[in-house]
Amino acid sequence: MDTTKGNGDVQTKKYTAKDFASDQDVRWCPGCGDYSILAQVQRILPELDTPKEKHVFISGIGCSSRFPYYMDAYGVHGIHGRAPAIASGVKTANPELNVWVVSGDGDALSIGGNHLIHSLRRNIGLKILMFNNRIYGLTKGQYSPTSELGKKTKSTPFGTIDYPFNPVQLALGAEGTFVARCLDRDPKHLQQVLLRAARHEGTSFIEIYQNCNVFNDGAFLQLTEKETKPDNVLYLEHGKPLVFGKDNDKGVRLNGFTPEVVSLKDGKYGMSDLLVYDETSFDLAVLLATFSDRQGFPTPIGVFFQTERKAYEDMMVKQIEDVKKKRGEGDLDKLLRSGNTWVVSSN
């Protein structure tokens, strides 16, 4: 990073991950997936050309929302569900700041659903990290809006009768301009996506599958364990065919409009038959978002969609500049004296 010294010289200081760790003890349960996410965020921040004081972490309520306390940056631990609203105020008031939102599935999708969709729609420059553990952790184990149908939890001893949200679909539907999904247990990949999200103009949304080892342990085991992961995870790479499986022996192709998992082993289909991923295609992103809900399909991980659209705060600033150009800098006396005025003279 650059710090301008008094004499005008530019001094370069390179941060390390440690520089972003606050002096507070981290209080998540031992083994919680949150630790990995915290570590990856701290690791990628030095890669950005942003001085530490420009990073602001804003959270709501829930286990994930303790995150700002552990970062040596600016932070606000807000109220349940409202992190995107507070963060929108911060970012639009001072667009120079790098504003991160740290939230969970309950915080972002349930109590704060409205704020989430509207910040995505507006494309305000927020980096939204949504830790999805498919359970309420902090309140000790009730089902969340991403818990699978029928799940038995403290508040649903006979199973839920709530259909879950698909967060990626929701973010796409809300016009998100950067929509991705990551795994807490794939740190390298998480770092790459975090960096891209940090550099994206407008709202970035990353759903991070996060293991809550106390109340919903193993929710993503199929996607994270060595034996099962290859057959269940499909890494999305722009410009590459959709291949997965232990020996890269499976792929996804389109049969008309319908996606189909095919084997590459029996000679019937080859690489050239597979669907080539294009992360700029909204249609493909929407299609791929359905995979995690389809029987026999792998769960896509990576960047589903990225597109360029003007960020809200930039348009806000531009509008102010344009009006200033047209009307000149505001003159308070003139404003107070505008409209129909008349003078009463002393007589």
Next chain:
Amino acid sequence: MSKTIETLDDVVIRFAGDSGDGMQLTGTQFTNTTALVGNDLSTLPDYPAEIRAPAGTLFGVSSFQLHFSSWDILTPGDHPDVLVAMNPAALKVHLKDLKKGGVIIANTDAFDDKNLSLAGYEGSPLGTEALSNYQVIEVPITKLTLNALQGSGLSQKEMVRCKNFFALGLMYWMYSRPVEPTEKWIKEKFGKEPEIAAANDKALKAGYYYGESTEAFAARFEVKPAQLKPGLYRNITGNEATALGVVAAAEKAGIPLYYASYPITPASDILHNLSAYKNFDVKTYQAEDEIAAAGAAVGAAYAGNLAVTGTSGPGAALKSETISLAVMLELPLVIVDVQRGGPSTGLPTKTEQSDLMFVTYGRHGEAPAPVIAAATPADCFHMAYEAARIAVKYMTPVYLLTDGYLANGSEPWLVPAAKELQEIPVHFRTDPENFHPYARNENNVRPWALPGTPGLEHRIGGLEKANISGNVSYDPDNHDFMVHLRAEKVKGIEKDIPLQEVYGEQSGELLVVSWGGTYGTIRSTVDRMRKNGYKVSHAHLRYLNPFPRNLGEVLKNFKTIFVPEINLGQLAKLIRAEFLIPVVQFNKVRGLPIRSAELEQAIKDALGGAK
């Protein structure tokens, strides 16, 4: 033929018609012209909550009342001298308010069978006993407008729409006002539609000349200019004044204004006004809901803007949790509650004073916040400015209470010069040396440390703070200490606000204690009674939490404390609780300003015959 001109001290006119008849526009034009002529004035618009209520119905009636005079007036008046009734429904709804012997100008063209039955009349009341107590002037306004606009090239419907300008012109003639200001306004407003502009202009003049030439109008009147304090004036509504107040505060504080809001009646005009002031570095943010508006305002305050969020009762309820957060974060925030009739959706377009308890206590936990209230439309400027000053100086959310009557009502405002306004010093902390987010100055105020400042990286949040360090603390004694500290901080503001003044004798029989938008009615009632020999004093509160530090003393000096409110006694309860004294209440919750005559009677009753 020139007619005699009779001079009057003051006049109350009420324009009433269908909500589609343009009565608000007519009233506003008459008001602006009257202001330019130099009268003192006070207005009261009243319109239905429905945008286009069915034509001709009683609940679709929209009205605009204006009181203007050659002396200092404080209220829009209880009983009109003149009622302009554009249809039978307007007559039906408003007749009961008209002064005995008052003038009714009725648009006879609208008194057809259909409209009469919609208004619930069995036959036309015109020319019958029912109106024998009034001077009725029948004018076929629609027909005369159509005649005047023959050959204008407009459709029949468009021509009929111009009839409110005919009525306006007629009233201009009747009260000797110039038509030029409205002519000018028409030109500006309809510049892009020259045919409409020409037609409106023509209708206006036709109305004026009709008064001049017809026998129906025997006399015309004039009201001489009022002796106002010298200076530059403009006519201003409460919402306009509130918007200007926060812009002025931000300018004087040298920080950008950030207004986050969600549309709600009757507060939306603040958002509309502010969104036009972009060249003052004003950022307006129309949020997805009330909660988000409060949240964005908290975020903007954290980032160093003068953050304001405006709403009305239902929105204030939604913002409540976020305001508790602002109390905990100790960030400056102004919340404007333009009160309306409640509970729930209540009477969205009507006025009420029923959120006082709510904004004072309606937060979870011990969450003290200053509450102040504007007394008149123009006072909204000063109190909005004051709310911002207190918020910034004390790092606290501040509630500003106005109401539907103040918001839409208007009065002449002696425009202050920017340099006369009190300074609002802002200190952003920049020095990392010895920085503690919850260390405090002599006023118990913590530093405002903005994200982006090198070396001050810190975390704040809704969890209880350890004193000084601001770290999360669950320590019982620390919590007790912080709860007291936050309360003391707010209470300490009493040192920084004016002492309570008393109008009239400083001690004696009866003190009327009021707050908010009832000021005008109450002050003029007290005035009248004093002139008639009653020993009545008046204390109008603009600071409700904390109360002015001498209020207890002030109250002690009177035998009877009389508190009139448009609620069921919220200030009365606060006074009883705070000062342990008995209070006589007067409560009318009609969605309208208190009526002076009723109030006078109630004060007399409280005096029990004493003079």
